[in-house]
Amino acid sequence: MKISKFIQNTLIGFLCIVFFIFSALATYLLLDLFKFNLPILQRNQYPILNTFEYRDIKLPKAFIVQSGSMEPAIKTGSIVITKKEEIYNQGEIISYTKGSKNIITHRIQVKNYPDGINSDPVYLTAGDANEDFDSGSITSEQIVGKVVLTLPYLGYVADFAKQPYGFLLLVIVPATIVIYEELKGLLKEIFKTLSIMKRKLFRRKGRTLKYDLKGTTLKAKNNGLPKASAIVPIFGAALVFTGLASSFFSDIEISIGNLFQAGDWSPPIAQTLVINEVLYKTNCTVPQNKQWIEIWNGFDFTVNLQDWSLRDGEGNTIQIINSVTPLAPGKFALLSKSSATWNDQCYGPLLSDVVQVQLGGTINIATESGAFKLLDSNLDIVDEVFYGPDPASASAGLNFSFEREVLGQKTGGVFNAIDFSERKPSIAGFAIPQNQDVVINEFIVHDGGTGLGNDWVELYNKTGSSVDISGWTLRDTTGIFHTVPASTTLLNGDWYTVYNSSNRLGNSGDKIYLFDSGSNLKDGISYFQFLPSVGSSVGRNTDGGNAWSVFTVPTDDNTNINPTSPWP
Incomplete structure (x- = not known):
């Protein structure tokens, strides 16, 4: 007796589905138990047929992107497929690791040969949406591969599929439905075949068996799921496999220590x-x-x-x-x-x-x-x-x-x-703050008087509103030479001039610093190498401006006008 092709195909399909489901489930449980990702193939060599040559098997790898550092080129939640290459070039998108669990996928911005053109290159990378390069350079050995394919947003599904409830929903439930429908159809065919065999062997009362099993076409009216429905659990299992076997992009770009975030349009300040x-x-x-x-x-x-x-x-x-x-x-x-x-x-x-x-x-x-x-x-x-x-x-x-x-x-x-x-001039050891409110506006080192002469320093409020400067200090290279008295408010566009500071400003060069009451540097100027002439002051071209000039007619406690020449 021959079993129908339908029954054979159904059995084979059923066994394949069961095998695939249990394989995926075993993989899931094993990886979840030991908490590791599938290893990268390390130079597994196989002979090419009919030759004595060998080749490296370099399988593509899949990764899920979990940050927006490469947008718009790669959207958050995408799956990227990478392939190991012998050579990487500027402008290509690569995935790399620096020994941590995190895999970073960024674009090669610079390819350098620090030890000469015949040496191995190093690469500088950055995310398209980031303001700065990633931390340090990377070598070819640290590169997992070049991105050859991007599957937008599929990573969200893969990430869901690797969770227990996602695995249950995308694999177990669909597979159970498919298996149930296949079993139902299989049992129906078995019972129908047995019925025919029974009628073949035994005569019914008052009738002659008019059936012959040979040549009989069996048609099952199985209104269950179509065979294509098996794709559902297979697809779900594939997503589980991708979610488990691939590393995730946490994309913590410790970029030059530099932790710039996409979409932050403030000045990119390096955190290193x-x-x-x-x-x-x-x-x-x-x-x-x-x-x-x-x-x-x-x-x-x-x-x-x-x-x-x-x-x-x-x-x-x-x-x-x-x-x-x-x-x-x-x-x-x-x-x-x-x-x-x-x-x-x-x-x-x-x-x-x-x-x-x-x-x-x-x-x-x-x-x-x-x-x-x-x-x-x-x-x-x-x-x-x-x-x-x-x-x-x-x-x-x-x-x-x-x-x-x-x-x-x-x-x-x-x-x-x-x-x-x-x-001009240089300001070694400090930096002028951004968005200044009160600034050093003009100063004189030697007013032409007897001996060392007298000196003074003028401050100016450029904010547009009043500023409480109580407790602010003026310092030179030897320390504080003036502390602003309590309850001192400098009005918008007004000046505050410190006279007779006991000749603290050095006649051969010095630096002037302005600190607020919290000892935060607000402004500074150095005139080493650029000593102003006796009787002339040095001040900003216009009150609160950036450029400096010499004033042969000082304008202390008044508007800076008629500068004589640029300084320094």
């Missing part, structure tokens, strides 16, 4: 160490030792400068300092090859909380054009600056520096010349 200001050309005594580099700590914790290195444009790399040297968050470190950089003959003493580092080794601060790279403990490039006459580089004149216009600001990459401007 950055090179904030550089003076590379000076006429101080022994000029090659009096240049300096200012580092700013944008982290919210103290770092040890011993763990950091500096590399010049010629590839010379040195440890910044070989002893434990803490740098507090929001503070500055000044790097120079001579401690004499900070005497009265050059750029003057620094504020007490500024860390001074004397660079050694072969580091070269070139006087015309060059570069500096700031490296972390893994020697990954965290920040870099380029300077010189090239329009794409930062630049500054003799005894001037180039400085970030906004403290710590980094636009679109590790270096962008638009972030920097020439600082």
Whole structure:
């Protein structure tokens, strides 16, 4: 006796479905028990037929995107399929890991050959929606693969499917329905076949069997689910497999420490160490030792400068300092090859909380054009600056520096010349705050009187409203020389001038700082290397403006008018 093809096909389909369901379920339970992802194939080699060559089997991998850092190119909730490649190029989207459980998928922005064109490249990456590069560089070994396919929003379903209730809804329930319908149809055919066999073997009363099993076409009226319905649990199981076997993009881009968020259009301030200001050309005594580099700590914790290195444009790399040297968050470190950089003959003493580092080794601060790279403990490039006459580089004149216009600001990459401007004069060890309210508006060092003469400092309120300046202090390189009395309010557009400060402003150079009552720096100016003439004041071209000039006719406690010449 032959079993109908329908019964055979039904049995095979049923067994395949059962096998697939139990395989998916076993995979789910196993991975959930041991809490690990499927391993990446590591150079599994198989021979090519009829040859003696071997090839690497590099299977594509699937990942679910859980952040918007790559929008609009890759939407949140998408599944990306990546494939391992031998070569990766700028502009390609890749998935990579730095040893953590998180897989990051970002675009290659820069491809560098730090050790020469014949060496292995390193890559700098960033999310399309992020303002800055990711933390440090990555190597080819850290790249999981290049994105070759994106399935928008399917990740939401896959993520749901890997949850127990999602697995139940998308796999178990549909599979149960399909299995039930298949069993119902199978049993119906079995009973029908048995009925025919019974009539074949036994005669009914008063009738002759008119059936012959041979040639009989059996047609089951199974009004259950169509066979295509088996796709439902299969698709659900595939989603479970994707959700479990792939890593998830938490996309915590510790980017240059730099935790920029997509959609935040405020100035991108790096949350790491950055090179904030550089003076590379000076006429101080022994000029090659009096240049300096200012580092700013944008982290919210103290770092040890011993763990950091500096590399010049010629590839010379040195440890910044070989002893434990803490740098507090929001503070500055000044790097120079001579401690004499900070005497009265050059750029003057620094504020007490500024860390001074004397660079050694072969580091070269070139006087015309060059570069500096700031490296972390893994020697990954965290920040870099380029300077010189090239329009794409930062630049500054003799005894001037180039400085970030906004403290710590980094636009679109590790270096962008638009972030920097020439600082005249340089202001080593501090930064001018944004959105100032009260500023140092004009000062005189020597009014032409007898002896050392008299000096004064004028403040100006540029806010548009009154400001309580009670307890504010004026300081020079030796400390506080004036404290504003209690109950002092400076009206909008008004001046506050401090006279007769006992000649505290040095006649050979000094710095003037303005601090509020909470010891927050509000403004500062240095006139080392740019000493004003006796009897002339130095002030802003217009009250509260940015440009400075010399006034041969001082305008203390009054509107700044008729500047004589630019300063410095």
